[in-house]
Amino acid sequence: MTDTSPDGWVRTDRDGAVLTVTLDRPEQLNAQTPATWAALRRVADTLDDDVRVVVVRGEGRAFSAGLDRSLFSTGEGSGTLGELAAMPEGLAQERIRSYQQGFRWLRSPGxxxxxxxxxHAIGAGAQLALACDLRIFTEDAQLRLPEVTLGLVPDLTGTSNLVDLVGYGRALEMCLTGRAVGASEARAIGIANLVVPLDDLDGAVADLVAALLAPSAGASRATAELIRSAVHNDHEEQDEAERVAQVRRIADLVSGR
Structure with a gap:
């Protein structure tokens, strides 16, 4: 099954328990617009309980080079900085919240x-990669958050996800300098789970997806939920979460679910 959303340059392909989401604007290095984020948000509405893995990709030679340059206009075009600046503050924040929803669902339970x-994974492209649970980089990949150099801030869920991955000091340095992080450094500091040659990317993704699907859905989902909660829970809270999850898993195993 294939569904194409021309306005957002987002394509989805479903193969059993795996949903692949592809930014499909290769001639513009998959530059993103508000239509892209709306299309990503709509993908979340298509999820059902049978989907276990979502793969996010970029067509062509780049994952995503970030915002479409037209959005930096101070004029009144749709989605531009000028349009946001002209809005009441609360309305502008609500607009950005709707953009963030296109990213945050990538860590949904289940x-x-x-x-x-x-x-390249730059700006919004970097934040889309960071929004995912896991990342495979090719050897030529570079991740960069240059917003501060443009007088802006990362606002598409990137700051919390980056701090969770690399810690406060590294996240602060990366965001305040806007420098590029290459694949080998990304692996060393915990952003990339795996780095492979470009020609091996498809195979590496397929191998990881197969490994993720190998355990039972119930155990996998419960474990993923525990790992996510461990990032922010204190030890007592996390110990309780483990107890609750394990009792439920034992009951399911005994009942044959």
Whole structure:
């Protein structure tokens, strides 16, 4: 099954328990617009209980080079900085919240999301990769959050996800300098789970997806939920979460579910 959303340049392909979401604007290095984020948000509405893995990709030689340059206009075009600046503050914040929803669902309970990153992952592209649970980089991949150099801030869920992955100090340095992080460094600091040659990307993604699907859905989902909660829970809270999850899993195993 294939569904294409021309206005957002987002394509989805479903193969059993795996949903692949592809940014499909290769001639513009998969530059993103508000239509892209709306299309991503709509993908979340298509999820059902049978989807276990979501793979996020970019068509062509780049994962995503970030915002479409037209959005930096101070004029009144749709989605531009000028349009946001002209809105009442509360309305502008609500607009950005709707954009963030296109990213935050990638850590929804019940799914594991995997970003397959080649070439540039800049700005909104970097934040889309960071929004996923896991990331495979090609050797030529570079991740960069240059918003501060443009007088802006990362606002598409990137700051919390980056701090969770690399810690406060590294996240602060990366965001305040806007420098590029190459694939080998991304692996060393915990952003990339795996780095492979470009020609091996498809195979590496397929191998990871197969490994993620191998355990039972119930155990996998319960474990993923525990790992996510462990990032922010204190030890007592996390110990309780483990107890609750394990009692439920034992009951399910005994009952044959």
């Amino acid at each position: 799914i594991v999301s995997v970003a397959a990153v080649q070439g």
